Amino acid sequence: xxxxxxxxxxxxxxxxxxxxxxxxxxxxxxxxxxxxxxxxxxxxxxxxxxxxxxxxxxxxxxxxxxxxxxxxxxxxxxxxxxxxxxxxxxxxxxxxxxxxxxxxxxxxxxxxxxxxxxxxxxxxxxxxxxxxxxxxxxxxxxxxxxxxxxxxxxxxxxxxxxxxxxxxxxxxxxxxxxxxxxxxxxxxxxxxxxxxxxxxxxxxxxxxxxxxxxxxxxxxxxxxxxxxxxxxxxxxxxxxxxxxxxxxxxxxxxxxxxxxxxxxxxxxxxxxxxxxxxxxxxxxxxxxxxxxxxxxxxxxxxxxxxxxxxxxxxxxxxxxxxxxxxxxxxxxxxxxxxxxxxxxxxxxxxxxxxxxxxxxxxxxxxxxxxxxxxxxxxxxxxxxxxxxxxxxxxxxxxxxxxxxxxxxxxxxxxxxxxxxxxxxxxxxxxxxxxxxxxx
Amino acid sequence: xxxxxxxxxxxxxxxxxxxxxxxxxxxxxxxxxxxxxxxxxxxxxxxxxxxxxxxxxxxxxxxxxxxxxxxxxxxxxxxxxxxxxxxxxxxxxxxxxxxxxxxxxxxxxxxxxxxxxxxxxxxxxxxxxxxxxxxxxxxxxxxxxxxxxxxxxxxxxxxxxxxxxxxxxxxxxxxxxxxxxxxxxxxxxxxxxxxxxxxxxxxxxxxxxxxxxxxxxxxxxxxxxxxxxxxxxxxxxxxxxxxxxxxxxxxxxxxxxxxxxxxxxxxxxxxxxxxxxxxxxxxxxxxxxxxxxxxxxxxxxxxxxxxxxxxxxxxxxxxxxxxxxxxxxxxxxxxxxxxxxxxxxxxxxxxxxxxxxxxxxxxxxxxxxxxxxxxxxxxxxxxxxxxxxxxxxxxxxxxxxxxxxxxxxxxxxxx
Numbered sequence: 001x002x003x004x005x006x007x008x009x010x011x012x013x014x015x016x017x018x019x020x021x022x023x024x025x026x027x028x029x030x031x032x033x034x035x036x037x038x039x040x041x042x043x044x045x046x047x048x049x050x051x052x053x054x055x056x057x058x059x060x061x062x063x064x065x066x067x068x069x070x071x072x073x074x075x076x077x078x079x080x081x082x083x084x085x086x087x088x089x090x091x092x093x094x095x096x097x098x099x100x101x102x103x104x105x106x107x108x109x110x111x112x113x114x115x116x117x118x119x120x121x122x123x124x125x126x127x128x129x130x131x132x133x134x135x136x137x138x139x140x141x142x143x144x145x146x147x148x149x150x151x152x153x154x155x156x157x158x159x160x161x162x163x164x165x166x167x168x169x170x171x172x173x174x175x176x177x178x179x180x181x182x183x184x185x186x187x188x189x190x191x192x193x194x195x196x197x198x199x200x201x202x203x204x205x206x207x208x209x210x211x212x213x214x215x216x217x218x219x220x221x222x223x224x225x226x227x228x229x230x231x232x233x234x235x236x237x238x239x240x241x242x243x244x245x246x247x248x249x250x251x252x253x254x255x256x257x258x259x260x261x262x263x264x265x266x267x268x269x270x271x272x273x274x275x276x277x278x279x280x281x282x283x284x285x286x287x288x289x290x291x292x293x294x295x296x297x298x299x300x301x302x303x304x305x306x307x308x309x310x311x312x313x314x315x316x317x318x319x320x321x322x323x324x325x326x327x328x329x330x331x332x333x334x335x336x337x338x339x340x341x342x343x344x345x346x347x348x349x350x351x352x353x354x355x356x357x358x359x360x361x362x363x364x365x366x367x368x369x370x371x372x373x374x375x376x377x378x379x380x381x382x383x384x385x386x387x388x389x390x391x392x393x394x395x396x397x398x399x400x401x402x403x404x405x406x407x408x409x410x411x412x413x414x415x416x417x418x419x420x421x422x423x424x425x426x427x428x429x430x431x432x433x434x435x436x437x438x439x
Numbered sequence: 440x441x442x443x444x445x446x447x448x449x450x451x452x453x454x455x456x457x458x459x460x461x462x463x464x465x466x467x468x469x470x471x472x473x474x475x476x477x478x479x480x481x482x483x484x485x486x487x488x489x490x491x492x493x494x495x496x497x498x499x500x501x502x503x504x505x506x507x508x509x510x511x512x513x514x515x516x517x518x519x520x521x522x523x524x525x526x527x528x529x530x531x532x533x534x535x536x537x538x539x540x541x542x543x544x545x546x547x548x549x550x551x552x553x554x555x556x557x558x559x560x561x562x563x564x565x566x567x568x569x570x571x572x573x574x575x576x577x578x579x580x581x582x583x584x585x586x587x588x589x590x591x592x593x594x595x596x597x598x599x600x601x602x603x604x605x606x607x608x609x610x611x612x613x614x615x616x617x618x619x620x621x622x623x624x625x626x627x628x629x630x631x632x633x634x635x636x637x638x639x640x641x642x643x644x645x646x647x648x649x650x651x652x653x654x655x656x657x658x659x660x661x662x663x664x665x666x667x668x669x670x671x672x673x674x675x676x677x678x679x680x681x682x683x684x685x686x687x688x689x690x691x692x693x694x695x696x697x698x699x700x701x702x703x704x705x706x707x708x709x710x711x712x713x714x715x716x717x718x719x720x721x722x723x724x725x726x727x728x729x730x731x732x733x734x735x736x737x738x739x740x741x742x743x744x745x746x747x748x749x750x751x752x753x754x755x756x757x758x759x760x761x762x763x764x765x766x767x768x769x770x771x772x773x774x775x776x777x778x779x780x781x782x783x784x785x786x787x788x789x790x791x792x793x794x795x796x797x798x799x800x801x802x803x804x805x806x807x808x809x810x811x812x813x814x815x816x817x818x819x820x821x822x823x824x825x826x827x828x829x830x831x832x833x834x835x836x837x838x839x840x841x842x843x844x845x846x847x848x849x850x851x852x853x854x
Contacts, residue, residue, distance in 0.1 A: 012656045019650045023674075026646070030678055043505055044677025050670030054663055055654060266454055269717040273450040319662030320669055 013062060020055040023048065027078070027085045042093050045078075045086045049094075049327035050320065052078060057323075066426035068183045068326050072419060075330020086331045094328045100275040101325035102386060103293045105179045107271070108314040109203050110253075110297020111307050112185075117196050124367040125200050131363035132356065132381065133174055133208050139355025140173030140348075141166040147344050153405035164223035165402055168395050171212045172410055173352045175391055176205045178290070180383035180422050183322045186315075188426065188435030195434050197373050198380035198425070206290050206387070207242065213391065214238030217398065224399050237286070245282075245291040252278065252292060253299025260306035267313040290387065329385055329418065338412045345412035352417070356381045376428035383421025384414045448490075449499070449721045473723040473780060474814040477807050480727020491728040499725060504792065506722035507785035508676035508690040511612075512668075513711045514782055515644075515694020516704070517580075518608065521601045523705070530599075534606035537758070541751025542576030542610060548747035552739050566621045567798045571740070573614040574787045574806040575748045579780030580604040582814070586775075586821045594830035595764035600776070600821070603755070608691075608782050615786050616640045616688040622793040636684060643678055644689040647671040648696025659703040665710060668697070687789040719781065726784050729791075730807050731800040740801060741808050748809065752776040768824035775821030778813035779806075 027048045049071075057070030078085040118125065144166040148154045154162060181202045185195060217234040252274075259270065282289040301307040338345060360378035363369075369377065392410035396403055429435040483490045491499075519526050550568035553559060583604040587597050620633040631639075651671045655664055675693050679686030698704050756773020759765040765772060787806030791799035825831050 015653045015656075019653050022646075022650060026678070027674075030681060040677050040681035042677075043501065043673050044681060047670045047673025047675070047677055050666045051650070051654075051674060052670075054666045054670065058654075058663075266717070268713070269450055269454045272717070273454065276450075315662075319666050323666050 013059065016055055016058050020052060020059070023051050023055065024078070024083070024085070027052075028083060031085050041087055041090050045090045045094065046097070046324060048078060048085060049075060049331070050323050053323040053327040054319075064427070064430070066184050066422045067187045068180060068322070068422040069419065071323050071326035072330035072333075075327035076333055076335065077330075078327075079331030079333065079335075081333070081335040091328060091331045094324070095332070098325055098328055098386065099279040099289070100272065101321045102179060103275040103279050103289055104271060104314055104321050105182050105325070106290045106293035107275075107297045108186075108311060109178050109182050109199070110249075110294035110299075111301045111311050111314070112182075112199055113203055113294075113298050113301060115298075115302045118200050121193075121197055121200055124197060124364070124369045124373065125204065127363040127367040128197075128201055128360065128377070129204065129208055131359045131366070132205075133212060134359075135362065136352075136355040136359040137170040137174050137212070139358070140352050141170035143348055143351030143355070144169040147347055150344055151405070151409065153402070157401075160223045161401070164220035165399075165406070167216050167220050168399070168402070168406075169348075169410075171209065171216045172388055172391055172395070172413075173355070174205070174212065175209050175384060175388040176202045176381055177383040177385040177387060177418070177421065178202050178206065178294075179322075179325055179385050179387075180418070181380050181425070183326065184380075184422055184425050184429065186319075186322060188429050190429045190434040192372070192432060192434035193370050194372055194376055194428065194432050197369075197377055201377075202380055203294055206288070206294065209387070209391070210238055210242055210288060210291070213394075220399075224401050241286060241288055242291070244285075245288045246295055248282070248287060249292040249295025250299055253296040253303070256296060256300050256310065257304040257306050260300070260309050261304070264309060267309070271313060325386075332389075333415045333418070334408070334411050335415075337408050338415050341409060341412040345409065345416055348409070348413050349416040349420070352413070353382055353420075372432050376432055379424040379428040380421075382417055382424050384417040388414045388417075449502075449724060450717075454720075473719060473784070474811050476720055476723035477727035477730075477784070477810060480724035481730050481807075482727075483724065484728030484730065486730070486732060491725070496725065496728055500792070503722060503725045503788055504680060504686065505673065505676055506718045506725075507788045508679075508686045509672055509718050510715065510722060510781055511687045511785050512672045512675075512690040512694040513715055514608065514785075515691040515696075516698045516708050516711055518605065518691070518695055518698070520698070521598065521605055526602045526606055530602045531606040531609070534603045535610050537603065537755045538576045538607035538610045540754060541748060542572040542614065544747040544751045545575040545744050546572035548743035549740055552743040553736070556736050556739060562621065563798070566618060566794060567802065569614065569618050569621075570787075570790045570794055570798075570802050571744050571805050573611045573618060573790065574783045574802065575744050575779070575809055576614075576751070577607045577611050577779055577782055578604040578752070578776040578817075579778050579782060579813070580608075581780050582778035582818055583776075583821065586818050586825065590822055590825065591832040592825045592830045593832060594825075594828065596759070596768060596828045597825060597830050599759060599762075599764065603759075604776070611782065611786060612685075612688050612691055615790055616685045618790060619683065619685045619793045622683075622795070636682075639682070640679065640684040640688050641692050643675055643684070644692025644694075645696050647675050647689075648693045648700065651693075651697060652700045655701065655703065657702070659706050661706075661710065664703070664707060668707065668711065683793070685789055685793075687785050722788070723781075723784060726788055726803065727807060729800070730804045731797075732804070734797055734801050734804075736801060737804060741805055744805055745809065745812055749774075749777065764828070768828040771820070772824045774816055775824050776817070777820070778817035779810050780813075783810055 027044070030044070052074035053071040055070075056074040057067035060067065060070035060073065075086075077083055080086060080088045080091060141163075145162060148157070148162055148166075154165065157165065181198055184190075185199070214234045214237065218230070218232060221228045221234070222230050260267075278292065279289045282292055297310070300310050357378045360381070361374070364374040364377065389411060392407045392414070395410075396407035399406075426435070480491070482488055484496075485492055519531065546568050549571045550564055553564045553568060580601070583601055586592065587601060616637055617633075620636050648671070651667045654667050671693055672690055675689040676686040678684075679689045697707060701707060753771070753773035755776055756765075757770055760768065760770045760772050783806050787803045791803040793799075794802055822831070
């Protein structure tokens with residue numbers, strides 16, 4: 001994790017820009033010269049994304065953009081839709097690596113959550129969660145309903161079916177990005193009320209989304225699937241997923257505590273093995289890996305004195321994890337699709353931001369939050385990334401009537417939020433003086 | 440078992456191995472020579488337990504190559520330095536020539552044995568004998584450092600041996616860079632002479648090193664440095680594999696370039712050293728599992744290679760004995776130079792992939808056998824020689840500040 005330090009000279013920036021061009025040229029020449037070899041391509045792609053991501057982030061820093069934007073940009077330019085330096089199948093392979101990245105990010109996020117802080121901001125957190133999960137969701141639904149005439153795949157849908165699709169869209173709308181939040185916090189090393197609020201809200205939003213999705217599936221299935229009837233099985237499954245994830249997360253956290261206390265060696269190896277292994281097993285058992293790792297981190301932070309050791313170990317891998325995660329996300333962005341759907345996507349993204357902002361103002365008034373949270377507390381809620389995309393995939397698979405066009409639209413909107421969100425949040429942290437850079 | 444599950448299993452096994460085999464009682468310093476992990480890999484491999492079968496090993500082969508590249512990057516960072524002091528050009532050239540003599544002997548012996556075993560194309564024999572010579576010429580610096588650190592050795596002989604073991608990797612690496620060009624190259628859209636490909640192998644490492652140093656700038660940011668080095672290392676390995684070049688050599692050159700040019704060498708080395716253990720153990724396990732015993736040429740080729748290597752190292756040791764500092768150590772000092780380790784295995788991994796088929800298997804098996812043979816005799820003999828030379832300050836190995844890392848197999852057996 002890079003510490004904020006003295007600004008770099010213009011000459012160094014120039015060297016960095018030239019080096020970025022050299023790296024791109026090298027990768028470009030090799031990709032044109034060779035017949036595609038999958039194993040070598042994946043290794044080269046990770047190396048290239050790491051170098052290009054760091055370089056692009058350095059250059060983005062010059063204009064005040066967060067590092068994440070640089071990682072995304074590098075991924076987008078190198079990805080299959082622009083320079084084609086990273087192939088489609090390579091991006092798919094790297095998605096598996098992202099499981100590890102996400103698990104480490106979630107573990108670090110959980111380990112940052114102190115129960116004392118949560119208790120202190122409980123009132124604000126409760127109102128924010130409640131209003132965002134209802135009003136913001138309704139706003140997103142409404143926007144989807146309004147743009148429905150411009151979406152060919154919804155032609156012929158009855159009003160109840162449209163409402164069902166809008167409901168699913170609403171749930172997607174209230175999905176946030178823990179990775180983007182932690183990526184920005186890791187860069188800025190921010191501390192303060194806005195940081196605490198953001199951490200608590202975004203990390204807990206994962207639980208809310210699981211519940212909301214289950215509720216939406218329960219009510220929407222009869223509207224969208226011919227012959228389906230109202231059944232509570234989705235709620236039962238969600239309950240099983242939530243309780244199971246919390247139980248496994250707690251056990252995992254306790255095991256980590258014991259390990260940190262008694263052994264404490266080879267933590268990097270243990271974290272990598274657990275990140276890959278546990279994610280695989282949890283996916284197979286239909287538990288939520290993100291929640292498990294968040295809870296695990298929380299247990300280490302709040303039930304032991306080992307949190308510093310854990311955070312230090314995760315930080316060791318921190319920068320690499322964020323660069324790979326977001327550069328891959330950038331490469332994954334379907335830019336031609338965004339170009340095709342941009343008017344509708346921009347409208348939906350704008351409606352989501354508006355809904356989030358209005359809901360935030362209302363919840364802050366109800367909770368009587370601090371002015372800094374009232375003013376900037378909505379900014380971390382804008383980012384969306386892998387979680388929203390994963391959810392879109394789940395919805396698309398569960399409802400064949402919506403299928404790929406719905407997922408494509410979601411990808412386009414997430415792309416916008418993914419690019420805009422981190423910039424907004426970084427700007428807010430700088431404005432409030434919570435980021436070290438602002439000091 | 441899919442590749443991901445196998446990889447996780449491998450990580451766990453490697454971790455368990457490091458805890459169980461490398462106990463707290465006996466410790467070495469820096470990189471362990473790793474024979475215990477090679478043996479563990481062999482036990483898990485197709486010949487004994489069959490947990491790592493051929494299909495799985497083939498799936499995991501990209502991890503093996505990336506790991507080998509990474510280990511040589513770290514090795515390159517530390518190359519040319521003994522106890523953080525740069526080695527003199529004279530000693531580097533001397534070590535280079537001595538390693539070439541050992542390599543030449545191994546080459547001649549294996550080439551002759553291959554000819555006796557049956558008719559084969561000259562280029563085939565040349566490639567296999569050259570490859571075995573490349574993996575059979577070095578003395579691993581880790582085993583030498585291990586003995587020196589463990590028994591607190593200090594003196595002119597210890598330093599000479601440490602410099603020799605450190606610098607003699609270079610001829611092996613250069614030979615590997617050339618040998619891979621004798622194997623069939625992957626399909627590319629450009630055609631260049633072998634000399635140009637050799638230059639590209641080195642050039643990739645130098646270019647990546649220069650780019651990394653330029654990007655790090657005058658002030659080191661730890662996270663950024665991690666990303667840059669990892670990125671440069673992976674890019675080196677990936678590009679080299681794709682072009683059919685020796686990725687391990689490019690990675691080594693990257694490490695050397697970083698080490699020579701970056702003002703942050705100590706900090707970078709500290710960052711990289713931490714990654715060694717987690718990468719090393721799976722690489723050695725996989726290499727051990729890839730050992731094959733079916734080839735009827737194995738025994739004669741291995742016998743010739745081991746004999747020639749022993750002869751070469753005895754000659755090197757004898758030259759040291761002729762110096763004033765080496766006199767008390769005795770004329771058999773060369774036996775202490777027999778250990779080979781990580782570099783040998785990494786080079787064998789890279790070469791075996793390019794040579795391919797039964798020859799590739801034979802090469803890797805030979806490298807593993809040489810490592811085990813060196814481990815059994817080398818450290819014990821080296822300790823004895825240094826004791827005779829009066830350079831051991833803790834002959835019982837009871838340093839107050841025991842270095843970290845698992846012991847070598849030879850030391851465990853002798854204790």
